[in-house]
Amino acid sequence: xxxxxxxxxxxxxxxxxxxxxxxxxxxxxxxxxxxxxxxxxxxxxxxxxxxxxxxxxxxxxxxxxxxxxxxxxxxxxxxxxxxxxxxxxxxxxxxxxxxxxxxxxxxxxxxxxxxxxxxxxxxxxxxxxxxxxxxxxxxxxxxxxxxxxxxxxxxxxxxxxxxxxxxxxxxxxxxxxxxxxxxxxxxxxxxxxxxxxxxxxxxxxx
Numbered sequence: 337x338x339x340x341x342x343x344x345x346x347x348x349x350x351x352x353x354x355x356x357x358x359x360x361x362x363x364x365x366x367x368x369x370x371x372x373x374x375x376x377x378x379x380x381x382x383x384x385x386x387x388x389x390x391x392x393x394x395x396x397x398x399x400x401x402x403x404x405x406x407x408x409x410x411x412x413x414x415x416x417x418x419x420x421x422x423x424x425x426x427x428x429x430x431x432x433x434x435x436x437x438x439x440x441x442x443x444x445x446x447x448x449x450x451x452x453x454x455x456x457x458x459x460x461x462x463x464x465x466x467x468x469x470x471x472x473x474x475x476x477x478x479x480x481x482x483x484x485x486x487x488x489x490x491x492x493x494x495x496x497x498x499x500x501x502x503x504x505x506x507x508x509x510x511x512x513x514x515x516x517x518x519x520x521x522x523x524x525x526x527x528x529x530x531x532x533x534x535x536x537x538x539x540x541x542x
Contacts, residue, residue: 341387344380353380357410357433361474362484374413377433381407406435431474434467458531465524469495472513479507495521 343349353376359365360373384407388400410433469491477487482503490503494517505511 337386337390340383341391344383344387353377353433357430358470360430361470371413374411377407377411381411406433431467431471434463434470461527465520468520472517475513476505476510479510480505491517494518495524497521 356373356376360370365373381404384404385400388403392399392403410430473484473487473491476482476490477484480487482490486503490505493500493503494514497518499518505514
């Protein structure tokens with residue numbers, strides 16, 4: 337069991353799961369290939385459950401769902417729901433696998449004002465921002481029916497507030513998405529500047 341725990345917590349294993357999640361979102365897969373990924377995700381869920389039972393002192397249902405809710409959601413067999421146009425965005429549940437990247441950070445406490453500009457906090461927030469941007473690109477592609485490259489290009493130009501205007505949202509949902517991206521873009525730039533200033537001031541203090 338110790339070996340399985342080391343494998344599960346390794347960066348390589350996490351990277352493989354994340355790549356599979358992204359691949360299943362954006363690659364043109366047939367139902368059988370999608371089902372194989374479901375099986376891998378289910379095995380991953382079983383592995384994490386065994387580790388939880390073996391090593392967690394508090395084995396309450398609340399703690400289990402707290403640690404595994406995203407893993408369970410991502411195991412939904414979405415290839416069988418995609419026949420209905422309404423459920424196309426259900427595939428977005430696969431993005432939850434990217435939360436595994438948070439294991440690569442050393443942030444062991446909640447994000448507060450005192451640790452907001454520390455490097456580990458920056459890494460944690462960067463992971464959340466990456467998940468949000470990938471989800472935004474996927475939603476824009478699905479609703480506006482553009483290519484993956486164009487959806488990523490639109491997200492980048494929007495969040496950086498460049499906005500060339502060559503690709504624009506036409507649906508109400510994507511217009512709302514654009515507004516959130518612009519606001520978040522301004523906040524991110526301010527935060528990054530704060531991290532840089534904090535790092536520079538830390539050098540002088542030392």
